[in-house]
Amino acid sequence: MSEDDAALLARCHHPLVRDLAWIVLAPDLLATPWPGRPTRATLGLTEHRLHAYFDELEATPQALERRVGSTVDGRMGHYHERLWQYLLDTAPDTRLLANNLRIHQGKRTLGELDLLYRRRDDPTPVHLEVAIKFYLGLAEGPGAVNDQARWIGPGGADSLATKREHLDRHQLRLTERLETRLTIRQHTQPRDIGPAPEANIRPQLAIPGVLFYPWQSPIPPPHEAAPEHLRGHWLYWRDWRRLRDGLARQTRAAWLVKPHWLALPRDEAFLPLRDVEARLAQHFSRPASPVQIALLAPSGPANRHRRLFVVDDSWPLQIPLPPRPRPVT
Secondary structure, eight states: OOHHHHHHHHHOOSHHHHHHHHHHHSOBSBOOSSOBOOOHHHHTOOTHHHHHHHHHHHHOOHHHHHHHGGGTTSOHHHHHHHHHHHHHHHSTTEEEEEEEEEEEETTEEEEEEEEEEEETTEEEEEEEEEOOEEEEEOSSOSSSTTOGGGEEOTTSSOBHHHHHHHHHHTGGGGGGSHHHHHHHHHHSOHHHHTTOTTSOOEEEEEOBEEEEEETTSOOOOOTTBOTTOEEEEEEEGGGHHHHHHTSOTTOEEEEOOTTOOSSOOOGGGOEEHHHHHHHHHHHTTSSOOOEEEEEEOSSSSSOOEEEEEEEOTTOOSOOOOOOOOOOOO
16 A cells, blocks of 8 residues: 555544445555446545545444444454445445345346445446455466466365455356346436436446465465565464574564454554564464464565464365366367
């Protein structure tokens, strides 16, 4: 993030407001042929309006808490979707039309549209699929060295390749179906989408997150990685002491808990490194799940924050299979 973006995030104290600001500011992981997320200009959040929007949220966060609060203890994907719902519903230049809109063909469910919105000056509906992803890269794994299949979730249940394929083959193509256009017409008002609901519906993809590179095992970014994507590192617990011994004195740390993997805590919330290390030692005293932490250097470069995933020495227990090749037509 730029210095201006970091300054905006520093203005936010409320955890939900910080995470909403992070969504607006963070780059996407991938640059795909699909149109990307709504820009700040599309949202009407440029320059002073951006600061005013988040200053007002800081002062009166109750509506955001009502929209998002029930997902704080649930799945991160649901939390992320609720943040987007609130953003599109309250940003100056967008209007939320529907969310989690199920598309049916008779009794069969074809899929679900994450978000449907429009610009205030354009009645054309826009279908926005959103995903928040944190993937760890493998120095050895399926495919070429830059294959998306080598980037897997902390739990080993999915990969960047499988997520990318599902979005491309299914989620982002739902708007090509007649059933989708009929559903949109049934669930929105003429004043929402203008006089031509049968017109093409524009699909968009927002996929922020972080790619974690193996510590001391350089690998290239995955295919289609956006040049400005956010980066971190991952390491085995057995290597923790070597990493720790190379850190600057007075480095502090924070243990990150879902769903607050988005914006890092404010600097004053970081603890002495020894406190977080003691908690890590207890956590990894038996086979355990990966842990995301953040480090804060005492001084130096402008970017003093660093994300880390610490994983059990036996990680990963499974690696997802790559997607099946598409048939040649």
